[in-house]
Amino acid sequence: MTEIPAAPQRRLRVLAAMSGGVDSAVAAARAAEAGHDVTGVHLALSANPQSFRTGARGCCTIEDSRDARRAADVIGIPFYVWDLADRFREDVVDDFVAEYEAGRTPNPCLRCNEKIKFAALLDKALALGFDAVCTGHYAQVITDADGNRELHRASDMAKDQSYVLGVLDDRQLAHALFPLGDTVTTKDEIRAEAERRGLAVAKKPDSHDICFIADGDTQGFLASRLGKAEGDIVDEAGAKLGTHEGAYGYTIGQRKGLRIGTPAPDGKPRYVLDISPVNNTVTVGPVEALDVTALTALKPRWCGTAPAAAGTYTAQLRAHGGETRVHAELVDGTLNVTFDEPVRGVAPGQAIVLYDGTRVVGSATIATTERATAAA
Known part of the structure; x- marks a missing residue:
């Protein structure tokens, strides 16, 4: 209705x-x-x-x-x-x-x-x-x-x-x-x-991208506010592969624009696995290392009545992404989510939205992820 x-x-x-x-x-x-x-x-x-x-x-x-x-x-x-x-x-x-x-x-x-x-x-x-x-x-x-x-x-x-x-x-x-x-x-x-x-x-054409970044240059927008801060790009073992001008300019799962001069031993592309603002380091590695099997999310907000402490739902992880089946459990205000199948490109700060059929159950902000391989 x-x-x-x-x-x-x-x-x-x-x-x-x-x-x-x-x-x-x-x-x-x-x-x-x-x-x-x-x-x-x-x-x-x-x-x-x-x-x-x-x-x-x-x-x-x-x-x-x-x-x-x-x-x-x-x-x-x-x-x-x-x-x-x-x-x-x-x-x-x-x-x-x-x-x-x-x-x-x-x-x-x-x-x-x-x-x-x-x-x-x-x-x-x-x-x-x-x-x-x-x-x-x-x-x-x-x-x-x-x-x-x-x-x-x-x-x-x-x-x-x-x-x-x-x-x-x-x-x-x-x-x-x-x-x-x-x-x-x-x-x-x-x-x-x-x-x-x-x-x-x-x-009239549709608006798209981020409304307050008129030219679509997110990295330039952030640099104008945060300034340049050169740091290292490293592999999963910590070996330096290149440098960057600000870790804030990268996102988990990013492939292009990494500015790495040294090719991977297997010749395959590298992806951003982790961003550490503490030491201003960006860690890169193979696409398989992006597989996430579980996550924790904070500040849950419920669309209506709060659900039971635990349940099975589908989840959406980005605005134009698909659904994936999950088990979610609420423990002391933290949402613990386990995926039936690994998903990629999940980044802290993103929202996870839970669904029961077509009904929106609620959302929470992703805090940490657990990877199928060694976590970055």
């Missing part, structure tokens, strides 16, 4: 987060069409809101706010711009930099949903008397037979975004609307719907 009630049931006061893209515009239009009292809001998150989209990949420019305003005018709803740039910098950008500096690999989109869209924005919306926040995410909120609200995957798995919403708790789910989540359709059809509605964003 979708959570966009028809007007005769209950007319909600809805705050629609409008990024300036096609998905959020269509979501706002659908909420208004369902009979809700909708107000559009664009979040000004950029430290330089005067910047334009030329060469940019995000959704935080002044052009985006104007696109959102034009869409709101077409839909016929009030529209405002809220400045959350300071909160975004503290909770998302600064956290992103600090995590990389500590040798971890964060997901800023997940943190933005947790701290900005469904914390700062939702809290302000409720204080102003709104009932719900509406976004263009592809996910579903379903009410079960007992009246509990659950977060589920989108009907169209190809566009499912439930992974980055796995941080939402039951209070936040109680005030969340995702009008696109129960639609089995292609992006071209969403664009066609936008065009039928007269929305100029119908043909």
Whole structure:
């Protein structure tokens, strides 16, 4: 059952987060069409809101706010711009930099949903008397037979975004609307719907990558904030193979850009196995050494009722990754996870999201991993 009630049931006061893209515009239009009292809001998150989209990949420019305003005018709803740039910098950008500096690999989109869209924005919306926040995410909120609200995957798995919403708790789910989540359709059809509605964003390119790194150069962005710090690239035995200009510029599982002059004895590619900020060392080795059989994760957040202490689930480890079967056990606030089959490219700082069928059980931040071979 979708959570966009028809007007005769209950007319909600809805705050629609409008990024300036096609998905959020269509979501706002659908909420208004369902009979809700909708107000559009664009979040000004950029430290330089005067910047334009030329060469940019995000959704935080002044052009985006104007696109959102034009869409709101077409839909016929009030529209405002809220400045959350300071909160975004503290909770998302600064956290992103600090995590990389500590040798971890964060997901800023997940943190933005947790701290900005469904914390700062939702809290302000409720204080102003709104009932719900509406976004263009592809996910579903379903009410079960007992009246509990659950977060589920989108009907169209190809566009499912439930992974980055796995941080939402039951209070936040109680005030969340995702009008696109129960639609089995292609992006071209969403664009066609936008065009039928007269929305100029119908043909606007999607935002992608990290919104606050306009040119997509994550390593350059980090270097500008953390500075260069030369260190060693070593193999699993500790032998020096090369140097780097900052361990923060590498991620677990990385293959390209390692700057190693000495080939492996077997001639096969090397991959990043470990990043140590303590001694500023990057360890590399064969792809087989990336196989992870278990992990621990901290700060679990449950999408609704907390699960039993132990259970069998499927898990997703990255926004566009597949599912893998796991056994999870909660011990003193730490989530211990064992994989049925080894997985690769798992890095501390990433989120693991647990699923029971299509239902999102919750998420936690990966702290440590256990490898099938000697751990790096």
